[in-house]
Amino acid sequence: MTDTNSITTILENHGLRKTPNRISILNEFSNSKHALSHADIENALKELDRVTIYRTLSSFADQGIIHKVLDESGTAKYALCQSECTEHKHEDSHVHFSCTKCKLTFCLESISIPMLQIPKGYAAKEFNLLVQGVCKNCNTKRI
Amino acid sequence: MTDTNSITTILENHGLRKTPNRISILNEFSNSKHALSHADIENALKELDRVTIYRTLSSFADQGIIHKVLDESGTAKYALCQSECTEHKHEDSHVHFSCTKCKLTFCLESISIPMLQIPKGYAAKEFNLLVQGVCKNCNTKRI
DNA sequence: TAATTAATTGCAATTAAGTTGCAAATAGAA
DNA sequence: TTCTATTTGCAACTTAATTGCAATTAATTA
Numbered sequence: 001m002t003d004t005n006s007i008t009t010i011l012e013n014h015g016l017r018k019t020p021n022r023i024s025i026l027n028e029f030s031n032s033k034h035a036l037s038h039a040d041i042e043n044a045l046k047e048l049d050r051v052t053i054y055r056t057l058s059s060f061a062d063q064g065i066i067h068k069v070l071d072e073s074g075t076a077k078y079a080l081c082q083s084e085c086t087e088h089k090h091e092d093s094h095v096h097f098s099c100t101k102c103k104l105t106f107c108l109e110s111i112s113i114p115m116l117q118i119p120k121g122y123a124a125k126e127f128n129l130l131v132q133g134v135c136k137n138c139n140t141k142r143i
Numbered sequence: 144m145t146d147t148n149s150i151t152t153i154l155e156n157h158g159l160r161k162t163p164n165r166i167s168i169l170n171e172f173s174n175s176k177h178a179l180s181h182a183d184i185e186n187a188l189k190e191l192d193r194v195t196i197y198r199t200l201s202s203f204a205d206q207g208i209i210h211k212v213l214d215e216s217g218t219a220k221y222a223l224c225q226s227e228c229t230e231h232k233h234e235d236s237h238v239h240f241s242c243t244k245c246k247l248t249f250c251l252e253s254i255s256i257p258m259l260q261i262p263k264g265y266a267a268k269e270f271n272l273l274v275q276g277v278c279k280n281c282n283t284k285r286i
Numbered sequence: 287t288a289a290t291t292a293a294t295t296g297c298a299a300t301t302a303a304g305t306t307g308c309a310a311a312t313a314g315a316a
Numbered sequence: 317t318t319c320t321a322t323t324t325g326c327a328a329c330t331t332a333a334t335t336g337c338a339a340t341t342a343a344t345t346a
Contacts, residue, residue: 049295051296051297055294070215071213074217074218108261114257118254119279122240122276124274126274131269131270132269132270133268134265135264136262139266140264160323162323162324182303194305194326288345292341293340295341296338297337298335302332304331307327310325313320313322314319316319
């Protein structure tokens with residue numbers, strides 16, 4: 001799907017070495033419409049070492065290539081950062097939709113979180129909205 | 144702090160037996176300004192069995208006495224439900240503030256999530272907004 | 287192109303989080 | 317007081333994630 005060229009460019013831009021492991025993990029994210037857990041990647045790329053996957057996810061997240069997706073599952077999921085995130089500047093607002101039927105979690109890029117009145121004294125930096133319900137796909141193929 | 148009477152009333156109202164374990168766990172929630180993890184309760188009430196705590200948290204959550212608080216920590220946290228939640232009707236919208244300094248997570252009861260335009264096809268049921276930043280307390284006693 | 291080196295990887299071991307099964311104890315109804 | 321379904325405690329287990337270290341390798345430089 002995604003050309004290897006753009007994958008390696010991402011790694012270059014974030015100062016990470018272009019190793020086969022990283023390229024294949026990044027490729028998984030690139031080809032996925034939903035957020036991926038460690039287990040998802042382990043299943044998709046059986047030859048990779050568990051620990052290497054954990055460490056790759058951490059360094060990708062540190063570098064702003066992917067971001068952590070919070071859902072009710074309890075296990076960490078990650079998705080590609082859309083815009084230009086770096087180690088120093090992160091997009092600070094995310095909306096995700098978690099489907100109670102298929103259990104997949106999607107980034108809703110199209111909608112953004114409206115401004116809201118945080119109580120005085122709090123310094124808000126990052127906003128994560130998790131919407132739970134039934135996704136488009138599960139809704140349409142309802143029996 | 145909170146009188147034992149109201150604690151036992153909560154258990155009664157949700158059809159749970161008034162056992163010493165449940166009363167002390169519910170009391171912890173009642174006295175806490177922030178969401179509590181399994182580990183928090185284990186530390187506060189050393190005499191309680193780990194598994195009993197897990198099961199109590201589950202049944203409280205099932206009955207709508209407490210709700211799961213999602214934050215970036217990865218481990219589950221819970222807080223008392225404000226309004227009248229039952230097994231069948233749950234308050235479906237929560238805003239939480241997670242402090243990156245003290246690592247505590249608070250319920251922001253005062254603010255509610257504005258209506259937003261979910262893409263066509265999605266059926267949204269529940270909304271959880273996590274705001275991350277520096278809390279009131281950490282902000283004021285900044286050195 | 288070969289040598290160098292710091293980043294990356296793989297493996298083993300460990301910690302932490304959460305679950306399951308089952309027998310003993312007990313809250314609350316009869 | 318008796319009875320029974322709920323709750324509890326314990327042991328064992330599963331799953332998620334982390335750490336340390338030696339071996340490997342990507343990318344720089346000679």
